[in-house]
Amino acid sequence: MLDTTLTDQTQEFLDQFGAALARGDIDAVREMFVEDCYWRDLVTFTWNIKTMEGRDQVADMLKARLDEVKPSHWTLLEDELPTEEGGIVTAWITFETDVARGFGLLRLKDGKIWTLLTTMQELKGHEEPKGFDRPMGAEHGADKDRTTWQEERAREAAELGYKTQPHTVIIGGGQGGIALGARLRQLGVPTIIVEKNDRPGDSWRKRYKSLCLHDPVWYDHLPYIKFPENWPVFSPKDKIGDWLEMYTKVMELNYWTRSEAKSAKFDEATGEWTIVVDRDGEEVILKPKHLVMATGMSGKMNKPDFPGADQFKGEIQHSSEHPGPDAYTGKKVVVIGSNNSAHDICAALWEHDADVTMVQRSSTHIVKSDSLMDVGLGDLYSEKAVRNGVTTEKADMIFASLPYKILHEFQIPVYEEIAKRDADFYKGLEDAGFQHDWGDDGSGLFMKYLRRGSGYYIDVGASQLVIDGKVKLVNGQMKEFTETGVRLEDGTELEADLVVLATGYGSMNGWVADLMGQDMADMVGKVWGLGSDTTKDPGPWEGEQRNMWKPTQQPNLWFHGGNLHQSRHYSLYLALQLKAREAGLPTPVYGLQPVHHLS
């Protein structure tokens, strides 16, 4: 009976909320939020990805947008009734705007809104053809002019980019480009994905051979086709490569392999890009309306230009260029860096009997994979979660509903628990001289990922090699190459046949500089980071990932990427923004982000 009351009360609150919105009574709406409230909107109210923090920001946004958005039909999800825990009522909701249908998650504290997530799910009149509306495939009846599916696909593939122009070009055909391409195809937005490799999935296949995904399968699903229940927890790189390749094929993406964008220019007058593409040796000019950079937040390598490289007689590789350990048995290898790639590469080299030294330049955060799975992700992304009814879709929504501003508060206890659980492990690292940190505020791995996209290792075995001294550890800054190895700033010399620079990756606007010039890169500014004013994530506070999946200062230029979770989840909102523009809907952006940093 309690639940019924809670349901009734929550629906009543929603009714009042909806009514206040409907009559444009922003003061009343404002009063329905607690003081320290958060309203995260994914495209429905703002045509942006934006968190309104506090009552004033909520009211400001509504003043600007309410008349046009015309929200309505605020309803509790039928299958999933509200729950109450620790004084917080949580409710799944649906609603509509003038042009779209939305889905959301509401948390009430003391009868008022504490957090509100509103997400766009589909545009009215532009729904994806699925379920009852899926295509027929066979056209029944006989018709002298009809063509087959195969002929249509072949014609489209031959004409798009030549006779007809795509609406959107995605540069980069990794998981991000593929997931977005799949959604755009379903939405009927003509799209070409430009990928430099030979085959979809090669961006995984080409990396070091022992690589497996560090995130578990429940976190990694693509849209539309889930991994089957026998899929490994941590996909080996070649297996995920094969999956991406098959996905690209069966989702019928226009995916140009062995293709590279050479330059891109935007014509403000026509609202059109001119992109010069080298397609397997042939120059093709593409003229899309929109350009999405999906080259990967780990796409553009940061390969420092240390002095002395000329005289060094061995090999120098960036971690992304490292082919794996096979050729280095019995060789001396120095790996500069101590994050994910550095650790994985060191372990694989040790397994192949190389003599490996890791040079740690600054402190790194390490979490054991199984602890991260159990303590960090278990409630949302695990077999247990699935059995508890927390599907990947639901987990994505719960995750998206936690405001970035306070996310670290939820994360700190997770890492406190891990510190206790794995106390011996961290003691071992300390004893081995490894500089370890938990993030500036102790909030651990995921916040580091969101803030700076680096500074951590998910331990799948390499740390024990460091603890045991099997992978040698040296702390220090690399100064220069010598003839036979490297010299650190403290004068330490390390002999090496191979030096691997696991020195990370730059901001994605570096790709813009290459392709469109430094001016445009500077206009767009830094990509990624929240503005948390922690290490490598300078403020001011933005409250969302800078420039990701939302309009940028450069009209018609977008950024997409991140891990498989983000590629899956945010591709929906980016696809809907592009579809709205393709369909000619008004899309006034509220709160377009300013630029504070150039890289």
Added chain:
Amino acid sequence: MLDTTLTDQTQEFLDQFGAALARGDIDAVREMFVEDCYWRDLVTFTWNIKTMEGRDQVADMLKARLDEVKPSHWTLLEDELPTEEGGIVTAWITFETDVARGFGLLRLKDGKIWTLLTTMQELKGHEEPKGFDRPMGAEHGADKDRTTWQEERAREAAELGYKTQPHTVIIGGGQGGIALGARLRQLGVPTIIVEKNDRPGDSWRKRYKSLCLHDPVWYDHLPYIKFPENWPVFSPKDKIGDWLEMYTKVMELNYWTRSEAKSAKFDEATGEWTIVVDRDGEEVILKPKHLVMATGMSGKMNKPDFPGADQFKGEIQHSSEHPGPDAYTGKKVVVIGSNNSAHDICAALWEHDADVTMVQRSSTHIVKSDSLMDVGLGDLYSEKAVRNGVTTEKADMIFASLPYKILHEFQIPVYEEIAKRDADFYKGLEDAGFQHDWGDDGSGLFMKYLRRGSGYYIDVGASQLVIDGKVKLVNGQMKEFTETGVRLEDGTELEADLVVLATGYGSMNGWVADLMGQDMADMVGKVWGLGSDTTKDPGPWEGEQRNMWKPTQQPNLWFHGGNLHQSRHYSLYLALQLKAREAGLPTPVYGLQPVHHLS
């Protein structure tokens, strides 16, 4: 409250049933069935696919098998409580045997069992690694001897069939071989699939170009990976080909393309086959324990040897050899036959401006595709069914639970409804001179499929061409080829540049004759059909598809195939039978089918 009572009552019945079985009281068990009862067992009690009809057959089976089977734990499925309709209580159940876990469907009439379906779901100790037990993928920790997934796959592919022998060889890599191969892989049974074509899916790709699946998507799922919700209702042939190709790859099947079995011999003493395979020009000898023929119930063409073929100046093709209409614009084509392929080929030729005549040799049953979907399949395999909670897995079980002996009684009203619904359509066919029937007993398409695998067309548009006279219709028997066409038995001469023999396919034991000799083909006997004593399905009554998915008179030789529904559903039971043998479990077959017909 009523439901609770029903649930309690049904569980109480199950408890009594289980107790009687447990104490070996076969008389008591017998009394718990109504007189005209049916117990369909898929492998759990019989190590066979077998329907016991009537109390005596139930009692006989139990006398032979109960001691060894040791059934227990008869329980109602938790999520799916019993229902009552028209005096019939329907209940989903689970149970165990000594070696396996089972799933079933029970129907009670007057408090006794009317129908009972018992199906094996997994062998204890040989469960598939999925869900909580899925593989890890990454092996955490560092190990100097470890290999990657890619290396393991490459090694397996290189060694299987050469250094190591498969337990099972599947001849034929269409949907049947692929679905079975996927299940065997998950069960850890080393298997090679031998396929003559270049790529998985070519058995569909190579057929006439306008072909789409005639069954809808909900009926067509493969195990493990479902079609996404945007997949077309009726898959175009090339699209289903691509799906099968990607499935074969991501399910990691050992699939030998461009390979053909040349001969197969069984050594009774060693229990081993010797199969000579031409693998893309290389002769390979395979020595598996088990051999599965999955060459397709529509695999071996029946191409009658009409006189005069030598003098005919045009082309002669079996329907399976017909490349599609493109080359025949403006040509005269005679199609001999009036079933599915004949209709589809005629329509495509008409669309390409050929002059087409269909020669109907005997009456054919036609159902309009949309009527079949709505009236025939809608409750089990449709978007509506899915929304009502009838998943494809559940639909398969419901379908499997209807005893073949009385299945026609359920089907007759369906076709009576269709006859009314489409009365104008059938009148049109009659007026056009088309000989139409509804099956010997009016039970329509699906019974024709089960009994004889032929004699029908699912209309996707060709019938209107016949009605309108755009495809010309001639009734008669082909006598011989002439120099310029064909002559029928009544003397009618038809001019033709191309004659397509849409004359169907032979019994699958024809493949056995080719590969293992006529003696073995005769020992196995006819494959397919129920023994219904209707046209082309001579008795005596077998009550299951002859020789399909179950032990045959030739030890270690099996047949697998049928439509996508059957390939999906029955591959499970065949895979479990093979796994049990691979694991060395005793598998005494109850009621091995006798041979009554040689083809």
